Amino acid sequence: MFKICTLVISVFFMASTEIYAWDLGEEGKFHFEKVNQNVYVMHGPLSEPSAANQGFMNNPGLVVSDKGLIVIDPGSAYEVGIEVLKEIEKISDKPVLAIFNTHIHGDHWLANQAIKEKYPDVKIYGHPDMITQANGEQGLIWVDLMARLTEGKTKETKVVAPEFAVDQGDAIDVDGQHFRIHSMIPAHTNTDIMIEHINSKTLFLGDNSFYQRLGRFDDSSSMLGNIKALEYALELNMNTYVPGHGLTGTSDIAITPFLNYVIRVKDVVQTGFDDDLQDFEIKEKVIDQFSDYKSWEGFETNFGKHINNMYLEIEKTAW
Ligand SMILES: [Zn+2]
Incomplete structure (x- = not known):
């Protein structure tokens, strides 16, 4: 009897997480997974932005504090941010207090708009050069590119850039959660920050690393700098590493x-x-x-x- 009950409960649980995950058809179903203590990641598709994935392709991260939530790279568009917020609310209905953006590529930060709309007091952090670029031509280029690649699925998206500049060595405390910023640029771009969540020994690498996916290096990037940034990240000796795309894990994977x-x-x-x-x-x-x-x-x-x-x-x- 116990076994049957357990089976029924686990089948129900599996069915409910499947049903309530964001369903992108052939691209898969997406929801936040616990990767460390109070840290969650929603691993996005490995494909390029398209109408099928609605532009969603990155790994939004979530840290749960006593009174609220901290989001790392909420996603690629306003419309994607709405869906990511729905998934966040299945983990916790606390307000989003802060967002970190890892770099200028729009698939990581254009969803700021959806979170800012729901939580106007949210503090958004990014590298100073990311803030300048997002408020300039690059921000508009990314809005246009995403709309084109998704055949208009992201048409409500507008630039909501970070307002708080952070750089190498900065320490940020949000409701008892301690973060340290690591910035080795140029690497993937000239705007990268890596975000260490000190409480759980987790490092959000941004696109300085991928797993089972290769992306392009743009005009601002340095492959030699990327090697240095990852060697530096290894020396931090974290328990958990979150790449910009692909699976989270120990350094052996990520x-x-x-x-x-x-x-x-x-x-x-x-x-x-x-x-x-x-x-x-x-x-x-x-x-x-x-x-x-x-x-x-x-x-x-x-x-x-x-x-x-x-x-x-x-x-x-x-x-
Ligand atoms: Zn990138």
Whole structure:
């Protein structure tokens, strides 16, 4: 009898979390999962923004304090933020007190608008250069890009930039939850902050790391800087690391595979460069050495670009 009851209860529980998760059809069902003490992450799809995923693709984070909530990177659009808030409310109905934005890429912060609308007193933190860029041309570029890629699914989205600047070494306390800011730029962009939740030894890496997904490096990024930022993150010796995309876990999951990828790209490009090869020749020569990353989302589209990005950086340092 006990076993049957347990079975019924667990089937009900599984069904209820499934039913109430945000259902994006073929993209999957999404809800917050506990990753550490009072820390939760909603792991987004690994795909690029599209009408099917409504632009949702990042990993919103949530820290629960006594009187409220702290959100890290709420998502990619106003409309996505509404859905993320619904999922947050299944974890806790406390008010959102603060938001941290890890960097300028719109898939991480354009959902600020939905949270600010519901909680006008929320304090939004970001790197000073992210604040400048979000309030300038970059903010508008990201709003337009997201609307285009999702075929209009994010059309109500407007720029709501962070108002509070934070930088390397800053300490922020929110209702008894202690955060420390780590900023090693340029890395993924020239606006990155990594957010350490001291209470639980969790580090939110932003897009300085991915798992089972490769993204692009933009004009402001540095692959060599990204290596330094991840080596620095490893030295912090956290219990839990949250990448911008892909699974949360120990450093073995959330840092080392991506770090090794970037280091391997650096090594093969340096060797090719020393042998007077061009970037496309290096790509052809070494692609088989990356077979363990071929299953990662975005490998096909990004690998050649990564070789080119690294080539340009190594060329610059050679002069
Ligand atoms: Zn990014």
